Amino acid sequence: MTVSIGEIYEEVQPSDVAPEGGQIHGPRAGWKLALSSFVENRLAVAGAGIVVFFILFSFVGPLIYHTNQNSTNPINAFLPPSGAHLLGTDSNGFDELGRMMKGGQAALEIGFFASLIATVIGTLVGAVAGLLGGVVDAFLMRIVDVMLSIPLLFVILIVGDRYNGATVFSLSIIIGIFSWLVSARLVRGEVLSLRVRDFVFASRTMGASRRHLIYKHLIPNALGVVIVNITFQVADTINLLAILGFLGYGLNYPQVSWGDMLSNALNYLSDGYWWVVYPVGVCLVLVVMAFNFIGDALRDTVDVRLRRR
Amino acid sequence: MRAWIKGARAGAAVAAGALVLAACGSGTGSGGGGTGGGNTSAFNAPGGYGKLPTQSGTPKKGGIVTIAESPGAGPNYIFPITPAANESVYTIDQFQYYMWRPLWWAPQGATPTINFPQSIASAPAFSNNNKTITIHMKSGWKWSDGAPVTSKDVAFDLWLTKAAVKISPANDGNYTPGLYPDFITSIQTPNSTTVVLKVNKTYNQNFMFYNQLGQIVPLPAQAWSKTSASGATIPFANLANAEKIYKFLNAQSGKLATYATNPLWQVVDGPFKLKTFDPSTDANTLVANPAYGGPVKPKIAGIDNVAFTSTSAEFNQLLSGNLDVGFVDFSNLPQVNTLKAKGYNVWGYPDFGFSYIGYNFKDPTGDFNNIISQLYIRQALAHLQDEPAVIQSKGVFDGAAGAAYGPVPAVPKSPFAPANALTNPYPFSISAASNLLTSHGWKVVPGGTTTCQKPGTASNECGAGIPKGTALTWNLIYGNSPAVIGAQDEIWASNAKKVGITINLSSKTFNYIISNLSDVSNPSNDKIWAMQDFGGFTNSLYPTTNELFNTKGSFNFGGFSNPQIDKAIQNSISSLDNTAVQKEIGLVTAQQPGLFQPNADLVFAFKNTLSGPPASFADASQYQFSPEYWYFKK
Numbered sequence: 001m002t003v004s005i006g007e008i009y010e011e012v013q014p015s016d017v018a019p020e021g022g023q024i025h026g027p028r029a030g031w032k033l034a035l036s037s038f039v040e041n042r043l044a045v046a047g048a049g050i051v052v053f054f055i056l057f058s059f060v061g062p063l064i065y066h067t068n069q070n071s072t073n074p075i076n077a078f079l080p081p082s083g084a085h086l087l088g089t090d091s092n093g094f095d096e097l098g099r100m101m102k103g104g105q106a107a108l109e110i111g112f113f114a115s116l117i118a119t120v121i122g123t124l125v126g127a128v129a130g131l132l133g134g135v136v137d138a139f140l141m142r143i144v145d146v147m148l149s150i151p152l153l154f155v156i157l158i159v160g161d162r163y164n165g166a167t168v169f170s171l172s173i174i175i176g177i178f179s180w181l182v183s184a185r186l187v188r189g190e191v192l193s194l195r196v197r198d199f200v201f202a203s204r205t206m207g208a209s210r211r212h213l214i215y216k217h218l219i220p221n222a223l224g225v226v227i228v229n230i231t232f233q234v235a236d237t238i239n240l241l242a243i244l245g246f247l248g249y250g251l252n253y254p255q256v257s258w259g260d261m262l263s264n265a266l267n268y269l270s271d272g273y274w275w276v277v278y279p280v281g282v283c284l285v286l287v288v289m290a291f292n293f294i295g296d297a298l299r300d301t302v303d304v305r306l307r308r309r
Numbered sequence: 310m311r312a313w314i315k316g317a318r319a320g321a322a323v324a325a326g327a328l329v330l331a332a333c334g335s336g337t338g339s340g341g342g343g344t345g346g347g348n349t350s351a352f353n354a355p356g357g358y359g360k361l362p363t364q365s366g367t368p369k370k371g372g373i374v375t376i377a378e379s380p381g382a383g384p385n386y387i388f389p390i391t392p393a394a395n396e397s398v399y400t401i402d403q404f405q406y407y408m409w410r411p412l413w414w415a416p417q418g419a420t421p422t423i424n425f426p427q428s429i430a431s432a433p434a435f436s437n438n439n440k441t442i443t444i445h446m447k448s449g450w451k452w453s454d455g456a457p458v459t460s461k462d463v464a465f466d467l468w469l470t471k472a473a474v475k476i477s478p479a480n481d482g483n484y485t486p487g488l489y490p491d492f493i494t495s496i497q498t499p500n501s502t503t504v505v506l507k508v509n510k511t512y513n514q515n516f517m518f519y520n521q522l523g524q525i526v527p528l529p530a531q532a533w534s535k536t537s538a539s540g541a542t543i544p545f546a547n548l549a550n551a552e553k554i555y556k557f558l559n560a561q562s563g564k565l566a567t568y569a570t571n572p573l574w575q576v577v578d579g580p581f582k583l584k585t586f587d588p589s590t591d592a593n594t595l596v597a598n599p600a601y602g603g604p605v606k607p608k609i610a611g612i613d614n615v616a617f618t619s620t621s622a623e624f625n626q627l628l629s630g631n632l633d634v635g636f637v638d639f640s641n642l643p644q645v646n647t648l649k650a651k652g653y654n655v656w657g658y659p660d661f662g663f664s665y666i667g668y669n670f671k672d673p674t675g676d677f678n679n680i681i682s683q684l685y686i687r688q689a690l691a692h693l694q695d696e697p698a699v700i701q702s703k704g705v706f707d708g709a710a711g712a713a714y715g716p717v718p719a720v721p722k723s724p725f726a727p728a729n730a731l732t733n734p735y736p737f738s739i740s741a742a743s744n745l746l747t748s749h750g751w752k753v754v755p756g757g758t759t760t761c762q763k764p765g766t767a768s769n770e771c772g773a774g775i776p777k778g779t780a781l782t783w784n785l786i787y788g789n790s791p792a793v794i795g796a797q798d799e800i801w802a803s804n805a806k807k808v809g810i811t812i813n814l815s816s817k818t819f820n821y822i823i824s825n826l827s828d829v830s831n832p833s834n835d836k837i838w839a840m841q842d843f844g845g846f847t848n849s850l851y852p853t854t855n856e857l858f859n860t861k862g863s864f865n866f867g868g869f870s871n872p873q874i875d876k877a878i879q880n881s882i883s884s885l886d887n888t889a890v891q892k893e894i895g896l897v898t899a900q901q902p903g904l905f906q907p908n909a910d911l912v913f914a915f916k917n918t919l920s921g922p923p924a925s926f927a928d929a930s931q932y933q934f935s936p937e938y939w940y941f942k943k
Binding site for chain 1: 640641642643644695698699701702703704705756789792795796799800802803804806807813814815816
């Protein structure tokens, strides 16, 4: 077949021809780059999907799958999975699937709330320490050092033992109050780098107050690090909650978390009641893993050196 | 005190529960009726779990029976006057009693009564308004060194006990000041088989026999009445000498590594003698005592008491078939069929004791002290407990528990049980609980918060000290192990919520509760708990609640006080009325000073190759093993 030069010209459009010096795009927004980078990470997308699923499972699920989670039914204890109870019943005769939804609510609520508290405290402390430097920085960082040297679990167990009646609110506060240390260090490091940048210097020159610098320049620019840390913090908190529950210091009846459920279920691990052990264990693993995937991806995303352009 | 329900005197060792210690002194059982009854149906009655082994096969001479010790609860004191710190069923019933027998043996199989054929003495005779007690000992019992067991050996034990508590009350875990042995003013041994005791005042005959004198364990005076290993025996019938002897024997008993080699401990009147003892684990082996003078001589060659560090380790050994006798934890009940397939009989029955949730009558938080002082509130709370469901639930007892409505359980049945101990006076009924509250001026909000609407002291009002608007909301601190404690408390709290009562549950360790919430001498924590549940108590054969519900009781940590009950308790101890304790228990059961809960079984696995009279296996439910009756089948 012969092709005329004119036909070739018609098929090759100018836009398809790379310029001699390479193709030049218009500048893309940072968030688009970040989103693009995040979406390209399959594990991150899977993680996000899992988190969304469990949020829906825990908070919307009970609206669709109605179970009695208030009154025990001892005669119905450990019923195997059936049409009436899709994942069987637990030792109190509660529907296990409904219980997992209720436990998921607590895990996610405490995970997010404690992380929020930890992040707020950590960010503020880190920003102040990084910006002011000197004695203030040294003092705040020594506090962080001292608190980091105390095992978090140990502190929470003592506090939990002293004050009876663990609730979603109280556990969130306790975990949050003792979990801000890593955030503080990360933000301080970021602020130490940011405070000598030109835009901060310019703002200072124009008479910006320290408060203004912190809220308008330093924290917003350190936000990437903070957001990444939140995801890991949520995963860590859910893990910690599970450990507390497993040790018997979790939520008190009638509240329940996945850790409490696992702790109770492990008594029956070898008794054939698989439905009270494995499903809730899988939930726990999936959610923690999902938050870690998201955190990893976000870290890659906000770090421009790791981001593809 | 039971670490929960079945920890029994292991808990007593922690808290020095006189109630339990009395039970310890009065001994626990052996094969009923000497060789034990052959009727197993009595033990397979409601409250029992599984099937008791039946007697079968041709006995084979010899063989070692391996028995699992309770994890972390091995014996640690060999001298039969046991200090409070060492007091436990595992030290006394499952170790010392193999070697030194109490004067009266109890129970009969699983029944909490004296087993006279198995006892060294017949029933004591009381005279002079119960101030004189005459004990006649049987002939035929002898020490392993050939000497007969005589009245002097009884006197020796009495003198040494007096000396022990004079040195320190803690030297005898059974000791209650003013009672045994303090009340004994004279010890006479007119002949080798007769002991005459005089006491300082009139005591109830049953209390004296079943609760106090049951602590007597004859000791070999001819071998032990000395102050050094190489020294000669000295007279013991004066406190000065008795103290010296006690100090020597007590010191010897502190040397765990020498238990098996010390010649002192080889002089026994029980069916077995100690062969080895591992002081690091408390594991031990015993061999048959050929000189044993009891009704049935051992057919087996000996016992191997195997130590464990966890219930799961012990259960795994059962599953692998390496134990002849072992206990089965509640969490392992679903695997009973596996055990059966491995060649075990699995059987359980409740011991003579009770579990309960203690109320704090001293806690002013939310006016709880005033609320719980109202009998109708306690009755309503009792109506909210669904015992049949809790007993049957696979999530709680899975059938391995007996009903109990008061301090004397319905199972096992005691001769001192009043009528309301056998038939629930407050059966499960949400509506009955609701009606009780409504008829006393409370606005019942099912699932919500019930509040007092009619304050005042009239019969249709809330009661003294309860202001209008007071909510029925309290805390309950329960022991975090075993899981059945929390499981049954959750069910109760769930039922309570149905009538608007909120019970906030939280768990603590057994030791925390015992040390912080159950210590009458330390009232600093009285305001932090409304209810507590650490487990329960093991009863004496004579189940007076003197230490528990007497206003001044040493275990009355909730501060319960009821003049009627105080009077009844006093009668149980010092009146001539032989039905006094039934009346006391009937009153306590009606008054509900705590929430009485089902009485859990002690579940055991016995290898099919082992046989003997059923009652000898049933003893295990009362913490007592009777391997002298057992044999391996040919």
